[in-house]
Amino acid sequence: MSRFINVLEALRPISLAALSVNFLLTLASFWLLFLKQKELPPTIPLWFSKEWGEARLTEPSWLWLIPFSSLFVIFLNNFLASTLRKFSTLATTLVWFGVFFSLISLYTLYRLIVLAS
Numbered sequence: 001m002s003r004f005i006n007v008l009e010a011l012r013p014i015s016l017a018a019l020s021v022n023f024l025l026t027l028a029s030f031w032l033l034f035l036k037q038k039e040l041p042p043t044i045p046l047w048f049s050k051e052w053g054e055a056r057l058t059e060p061s062w063l064w065l066i067p068f069s070s071l072f073v074i075f076l077n078n079f080l081a082s083t084l085r086k087f088s089t090l091a092t093t094l095v096w097f098g099v100f101f102s103l104i105s106l107y108t109l110y111r112l113i114v115l116a117s
Contacts (some may be wrong), residue, residue, distance in 0.1 A: 001035075006052060015092060015095050015096070016094050016098050018095045018098065019074075019095070020049075021052055021099050021102075022095075022098050022099050025070070025099070025102035025105075025106050026067055026070045026071050026074060026102050026106075028106055029066060029067035029102070029105055029106045029109050030067045032061070032106070032109060032110060032113065033064065033066075033109060034065055036113050036117070037060060039058040039117055040063075040113065040116055040117065041060075041116055041117075042059070042060075042100065043057040043058065043059065043060075044057065044058065044060050044062075044063070044112065044115075044116040045047050045057055045058075045115065045116070046058045046062055046063065046112065047113070054061060060116070062088050062114065063109065063113075066105050066108060066109045066112075067105065068111065069105065069114070070101060070102045070105040073101045073102070075082045075100050075103065077094045077095055077097060077098040078094075078095060078098070080094050081094045081095050091108075
C-alpha cells in the first residue's frame with residue numbers, strides 16, 4: 001500500500017494551474033488543426049530550415065507533429081519536475097516552460113494554417 005501511495009505522490013503535478021493551462025493550449029492546437037484540416041491545400045510549407053522551393057513543402061498531415069510534440073513536452077517536463085521535486089525552482093521552471101512551449105506551438109500552428117489557407 002505504501003508503494004502505491006509513493007507512486008501517487010510522484011504523479012502529483014508541481015503546479016496544477018500550469019498543467020491545466022498546458023492541456024488547454026494543447027487541446028486548442030488539436031481542435032484548431034481538426035477544424036481546419038479539410039481547408040488546407042495538398043502541400044503546405046513546414047520545413048523552413050530547408051532550401052527554398054519544393055523541399056520546404058509537405059503534406060498537411062505533418063502538422064499533427066506540432067500538437068503531439070507539445071503533448072510530449074508536457075509529459076516530459078512534468079515527469080522531470082516530479083523527479084526533481086526537491087529543487088522547487090527548477091521543477092517550477094520546467095513546468096512553466098511547458099506552458100510557454102504549448103503557447104508558441106499553438107501560435108505557430110495558427111500562423112502555418114493562415115499562411116497555407
